[in-house]
Amino acid sequence: MTWNGRWWLLRALISLPLGGLGGALVAGGCGSAEPPCGEPWNPCLITNEDGTSNGVCAGKCVIQPMDGFYDPRLLWIGDADDPEPACEDLTGFDLQSRTTEQIAPRRSFRFRTLLPGDEPCSKCKCSVPSCSMPEIVAAHSHASCENTPAATLRPFNPPRNWQGECTSPGTVPAEEFSAIWIAPGPDGSCTPSTVGEPSPPKSPAKIAVACSGLVMNTWCPENGEVCMVNQQETNVPPGWRYCMISRYEGPRECYPPAGPGERPRFSDKLTFYDQDLERSCTPCVCVPTRTPRECVARVSAYSDSACSEGALLGTTTVTAGEVDRCLRPEEDGAALGSIRAEWEVNELGLCEPAGGEPYPTTVCCLPEPAG
Known part of the structure; x- marks a missing residue:
């Protein structure tokens, strides 16, 4: 049977009363002849144990993101002198409309990496602490x-x-x-400030572009999975990865690697920085190193x-x-x-300056396919 024939057969099955299906279609697949969900797509009607239907997952089923992360999206990583891809150019065949459509048209992030020795933020210093008599x-x-x-x-x-x-x-x-x-006298504790001008960073070793598309929470057969609609491997060109991006700046932990036989997790940890490095510098602070003043x-x-x-x-x-x-x-x-x-x-207490570094953004990706 051709793919078109399968699709229309599924539409016909969906239109039947659920009781008439006789439990033949259950969560997890639609017979041994069909590929599992998300590999590379799932044309299977998903029927829950209670008889309700979640529809058809035409896309990539992935583990749901952890708290503090955005919905999964496609991430392109390339050299600084490579032409950046446009999210609007990511297209694929949509199983429902049966037309070629954009699969992740919105650019949500643009990152860069840093090279050793880059210091894009002003350095921090601390004033010398002192005790002053009352002034008023x-x-x-x-x-x-x-x-x-x-x-x-x-x-x-x-x-x-x-x-x-x-x-x-x-x-x-x-x-x-x-x-x-x-x-009371003035608080003469250590006061942070910046010194000097930031040095222009060298050309970034890598740049990254994140494109987001439709993500559905109820289209996959397994609990704890979400469907990246129309973003299955057959629609995604080489050079793109499936990733989740932290909502908050600063280091974060990713999923632990999947065990044998388990579905891949977002376990590859990558660190990127905002393109406007000066805007995302951490504030200067003074950290006490001796008994408080x-x-x-x-x-x-x-x-x-x-x-x-x-x-x-x-x-x-x-x-x-x-x-x-x-x-x-x-x-x-x-x-x-x-x-x-x-x-x-x-x-008099003593302190050391801290801060004055670009905020990192943690990105967690599915492992790249072997080979």
């Missing part, structure tokens, strides 16, 4: 430093780059303040302008990068005339 101090009219609508603040800031020595920004009369508000300053306030011990109003500790402090004078009726500070803890 104010006389507060509220004893708890609560910022109510009626509260007033009078600046009493130390000089720029203050090292804690006695300083007198002025004098605040006792009747104009009830507490001293001290903001801790900066704790003990700040004292005085009623005179010389930080005399007999004029001490009170003392509090301020930790860099944390909450502010409210210092209430131990005695009422004294003016604010000066402040001084000293380090109670001055521990």
Whole structure:
């Protein structure tokens, strides 16, 4: 019987009531004379055990993609100077319309590889960590430093780059303040930045083009398989592979290789990069390599302008990068005339730069046929 005769016979069978089929057509094939699904196509009527029909799979049945991956698609890999194929030119014979149609017309990705020594991203560096004294101090009219609508603040800031020595920004009369508000010192931890300009990458060793077509979840006889419609081997030119592409940038794991007698899995792991390498560079970060930095300053306030011990109003500790402090004078009726500070803890952490690399995209493919 010719292929056309088989096709029309199948259409006639599909039109029959399911009960009239007598269970002759079951999942997995339509007799020993027919090839199994997806090798290279499946012209078999698929009937489930409950009697329902999933239709005809004219295409390539493959294992369904793992979570975090797109539907399987066709991937062409070639040298940088090879002419890139157009997805629209991928055509094949459609069993239902019986015409030649595009099988994967949408270009979904365009990748490249990198050569050894390529550095397409700017290098990362980290600032030297430091501890800095508080920079913002104010006389507060509220004893708890609560910022109510009626509260007033009078600046009493130390000089720029203050090292804690006695300083007198002025004098605040006792009747104009009830507490001293001290903001925490700046967080002097490692700060990442870039240095230099990225070097233009060399010509890529390989380029890759991904084309996507119709994928159906219910057209294959086995659970856990999907049908790449009309994308069977007879319709796919040499140089193309069946692959799934990660939805997320960064390294991912592929399926483990299939065991003896098992259907092939997407187990060949390939790594590609976006054509616009600078756009896909990982951000620079600073990774601690020693005990985290801790900066704790003990700040004292005085009623005179010389930080005399007999004029001490009170003392509090301020930790860099944390909450502010409210210092209430131990005695009422004294003016604010000066402040001084000293380090109670001055521990500098160390860090190393990381990042500044192009995001990789993981692509998992079916193994190439032997030979």
